[in-house]
Amino acid sequence: MRSPSPPVSPPDRAPARAPTVGVGIVCGSLALVLLILVTVGWSPLMSLDRTVADALHRRAVTEPGLVHVNRILTDWVWDPWTMRALIAVAVVGLWLRGARLLAGWVAATSLLATLLQQGLKDAVGRERPQWPDPVDSAHYAAFPSGHAMTAVVSCGLLLWLLRRHGAGRRVWWAALTVAWVSAIGVGLTRLYLGVHWLTDVLGGWLLGAAVVAFSVAGFARYDERGRRGADGSALPRRP
Template sequence: MHTSHHDIAVAARNRVAFPLLVPFVLLASLVAVRWPPLHDLDESVSERMHGVALSHPGWVDALTWLTHILSPTGWRLAVLALVIWLFRRGARSVAIWAAVTMIAGGLLGAVLKLLFSRARPEFLEPVAKASGYSFPSGHALNAALGAAILLLVLTPMVRGHRLATVGLWTAALGLPLVTALTRVGLGVHWLSDVTAGLFLGAAIAVASAAIHSRRGVPEPVEG
């Protein structure tokens, strides 16, 4: 089994970076102008989720446990493990791509938080607290970013193995969505925060893969 500059851009070849970026740009624009319908939707979802949280302490415990496991640090450690694995197999260029993409995406998210300076949801009886600004969600962004990096690198290696491919795609799509759910369920993010974070994280990974795929000849990774 092998991966390569060509393989790592499987999604990039299909030109999905731009379609992934469009929803983020749209949401960012609506947040910037404080579009009332978006604000009303965010408030409605947050109030309903908060009501569920107050009525079900066990649900809050589960969300808290999941949000810690699926934190930005958790995703960075997962990508770090991938980077080490790639280096040990001689795929230095792909390893560097994965590391740089993860770091750059996280930094971009932090900068955007400062630019938008959006306040987090506030409740009289909060079930969780978080510091910093709200848009975009760092948890959602890093989850989508880390999952996309892992997916782009590992998909070529399981080609021809249907069960492994299905499992990989299910995890890459499902875990970021669960991450986003925990942030809204705990009342520390608006729905638009996590939605924007998911689209931006995936777009960064795919766009970065497209750039990386143009740099040189295939680089084998024995698996």
């Protein structure tokens, strides 16, 4: 008679967390380096910023129709408040389904990203590009780009939620495509409209990716601890 098989323990999630933490470390480190270079005004980087800004502005002043399209995209479709509204809908949906810890975590991550973004803007105090014939205007400091950072954070969190809830293959790839187009597209609109430097947008992308990566890794660790007993045995998964 065969002896009963030993209970199978749940897989260790540390390897799954490691890449996410690694992404956060890499993006956060690159963002820090970029922040330092922008703060000290490293000449080669400032020259690149000016070259890109001048080239795009020369085109923008001759293309009013394309400027109008970019303004609609940046002010309505990919506006930070639009992105935060999507997060708010997701948070309410999670709360109503009983996943209140996850809802609070997503809301807190979005809020933390906004506070980090505004704090850095105030600390760096970088001037936006100035033009004698501007095609658009923006207020407050330039670094990092709030549009770019908010888009990455919001899209990253929504993709994470879709993955956690087992989105189908088609839904996943459609959402992934929309997220990439949104995050990259909003950064390009800010550059084309002449309201940000290239490094502002890069900084927003990197900081947004770092925030999402650390948030996802942090929740995975917290969730894993919550599902284990004091002796290390697995507990039933919470909704």
